[in-house]
Amino acid sequence: MLPIIKNIYFIHIMKEEVRLMKGNEAVAHAAILYGCDGYFGYPITPQSEVLETLEALMPWETTGMVVLQAESEVAAINMVYGGAASGKAVMTSSSSPGISLKQEGISYIAGSELPALILNVMRGGPGLGTIQPSQADYFQATKGGGHGDYRLIVLSPSSVQEMVDFVGLGFDLSFKYRTPAMILADGIVGQMMEKVVLPPQRPRRTDEEIRRQCPWATTGRNGERKRNVVTSLELESSRMEIINHRLQARYREIERNETRWEEIGVEDADYLIVAFGSIARICAKAMEMAEEKGIKAGIIRPITLWPFPKEAVEKAARGKKGILCVELNAGQMIEDVRLAVHDSLPVEHYGRLGGIIPSPQEIVDALEEKLINNIP
Amino acid sequence: MEIEDIIKEENKVYSKPRLLDDVHMHYCPGCSHGVVHKLLAEVIDEMGLAERTVGVSPVGCAVFAYNYIDVDWVEAAHGRAPAVATALSRLWPSNVVFTYQGDGDMAAIGTAESIHAANRGENIVMIFVNNAIYGMTGGQMAPTTLIGQKTATTPYGRRVDLNGHPLEITDILARLDGTCYVTRQSVHTPASVRKTKGCIKKAFENALAKKGTSVVEIVSTCNSGWKMSPVESNEWMERNMFEKYPLGDLKNI
Numbered sequence A: 001m002l003p004i005i006k007n008i009y010f011i012h013i014m015k016e017e018v019r020l021m022k023g024n025e026a027v028a029h030a031a032i033l034y035g036c037d038g039y040f041g042y043p044i045t046p047q048s049e050v051l052e053t054l055e056a057l058m059p060w061e062t063t064g065m066v067v068l069q070a071e072s073e074v075a076a077i078n079m080v081y082g083g084a085a086s087g088k089a090v091m092t093s094s095s096s097p098g099i100s101l102k103q104e105g106i107s108y109i110a111g112s113e114l115p116a117l118i119l120n121v122m123r124g125g126p127g128l129g130t131i132q133p134s135q136a137d138y139f140q141a142t143k144g145g146g147h148g149d150y151r152l153i154v155l156s157p158s159s160v161q162e163m164v165d166f167v168g169l170g171f172d173l174s175f176k177y178r179t180p181a182m183i184l185a186d187g188i189v190g191q192m193m194e195k196v197v198l199p200p201q202r203p204r205r206t207d208e209e210i211r212r213q214c215p216w217a218t219t220g221r222n223g224e225r226k227r228n229v230v231t232s233l234e235l236e237s238s239r240m241e242i243i244n245h246r247l248q249a250r251y252r253e254i255e256r257n258e259t260r261w262e263e264i265g266v267e268d269a270d271y272l273i274v275a276f277g278s279i280a281r282i283c284a285k286a287m288e289m290a291e292e293k294g295i296k297a298g299i300i301r302p303i304t305l306w307p308f309p310k311e312a313v314e315k316a317a318r319g320k321k322g323i324l325c326v327e328l329n330a331g332q333m334i335e336d337v338r339l340a341v342h343d344s345l346p347v348e349h350y351g352r353l354g355g356i357i358p359s360p361q362e363i364v365d366a367l368e369e370k371l372i373n374n375i376p
Numbered sequence B: 001m002e003i004e005d006i007i008k009e010e011n012k013v014y015s016k017p018r019l020l021d022d023v024h025m026h027y028c029p030g031c032s033h034g035v036v037h038k039l040l041a042e043v044i045d046e047m048g049l050a051e052r053t054v055g056v057s058p059v060g061c062a063v064f065a066y067n068y069i070d071v072d073w074v075e076a077a078h079g080r081a082p083a084v085a086t087a088l089s090r091l092w093p094s095n096v097v098f099t100y101q102g103d104g105d106m107a108a109i110g111t112a113e114s115i116h117a118a119n120r121g122e123n124i125v126m127i128f129v130n131n132a133i134y135g136m137t138g139g140q141m142a143p144t145t146l147i148g149q150k151t152a153t154t155p156y157g158r159r160v161d162l163n164g165h166p167l168e169i170t171d172i173l174a175r176l177d178g179t180c181y182v183t184r185q186s187v188h189t190p191a192s193v194r195k196t197k198g199c200i201k202k203a204f205e206n207a208l209a210k211k212g213t214s215v216v217e218i219v220s221t222c223n224s225g226w227k228m229s230p231v232e233s234n235e236w237m238e239r240n241m242f243e244k245y246p247l248g249d250l251k252n253i
């Protein structure tokens, strides 16, 4: 069976066909096609299809990509750390409880200034919570998560196509800035099937290319250079402060260059909805329904959750009567929205918890109730 | 005879390993880590592997091993060296990868990573320095601390009812199908140093031959943590540690 699947797969790629697949499956395909060198993961719902798809596609026989089911998320992220230290393009995926376990490793990757890609297909918490979709790891992803002063580049896909596109974008950004990137997806994007166009196969970099591109990597001294050491340890405080300043300068550069968002009907709207991930698409439907009632709302969808598009939100909010933040959590992104608009207008939150997805009608109702009827 | 006549190449009986850097080590006088470093530096150089060896240093006293041995190094989180080494070895199969771990790293916080890397038969070398104590954090109980042994967290001696039994991690590793060579040695006498060097060499040969995981445990002293002189430590180790952790090969295939 398996070799046949493989052949079909490559024929499809060559034709650049539109295909129908789950977000999680699409990530697996995108990783191979990007020329990813290694994937290390541990099963957890709702993202196990990433590992399952990779194991079925057997990329070690085609591109040479390493795929390994680790003994835990802790082991998986430390495998990513090791692979990243050696200059390889490596990734892991998990869902909320597993991402919590990875935090020490993510902090080490950030502290050692390494590129890596981490996918979190969020489920509801706290604790073991639920396997249903959630966006409750926004704080964890955008405010640090692990210990120390670091940031992740956080990409928020709202479609299966973006799941694919952000694999490439995430790797590119993480290599450009030598800092880990996270795709923060909700369980909906991971599980739903949609049309998707996969990119062409990129060859994996040769060992020689990696040595040239990553002169800092632990590739083995190989005759030409002094030893490379990848570490996040620096006991001398004055030097540790310099390292921290270097990281912070890089984060400011990322904020300047890489902030991404999408706007829908913002200009002539009276109200602004801010939502990320798949929820932004439900909000787009709600926006149409509101319009039928004569309520003009526009949407800002942050694509990078860090760096947060604060200037875009601030600009879009000018002249509006209020902002509704719709999230699958108890109110997390709303803090960044409030910081962006400095309390210049009412900012309200509407969220469902525990894995419940709001209907467009509920969002219209919330808009009316919280911003239109309740204006003091 | 003048001193100049004596200081000649042909009279040389010992020289510092080429891969060992000419810097002060942070280890306490009498500690086993320095000797183990020296052996590693010698073996890697003699086997011509300096340019394709990558070491993984632990969290523990050997965290700064990367400052002493002139190969590429990755510094791992506490206990995670075998996971880091797994990726380094699988992604660069022509390199030789070794971990260097203490007993806390190997047998407490990193038990899962150590057992599973060995069980997968990763083609790596695991150097395990068992000093029966947490050296770096100031002498607390380790999983390998002996019954009755006093540490900062067992001030009246380790008790089975409170702290459980010393963990024989190396015996467990030897039982796994992924390991090809598991040995327990020491470096407290010239003879044991020579023997251990041969064991480390064998472990590196196994990694080159892709035979699976090799584990070299070195039963070691920590005179600072044990609060003894170096000489007393060696004697205490011979009297007490070797009974629980007998020297010799546990597995050699």
Ligand SMILES: Cc1ncc(C[n+]2csc(CCOP(=O)(O)OP(=O)(O)O)c2C)c(N)n1
Residues within 6 Å of the ligand: B059, B060, B061, B062, B078, B101, B102, B103, B104, B105, B106, B129, B131, B133, B134, B135, B136, B137, B142
């Ligand atoms: C996650 C984590 N927990 C605890 C520590 C603190 N810590 C540093 S070294 C160490 C014990 C090291 O003991 P061992 O592995 O036996 O090595 P030794 O220092 O004796 O060589 C501990 C608990 C840490 N750095 N990280």
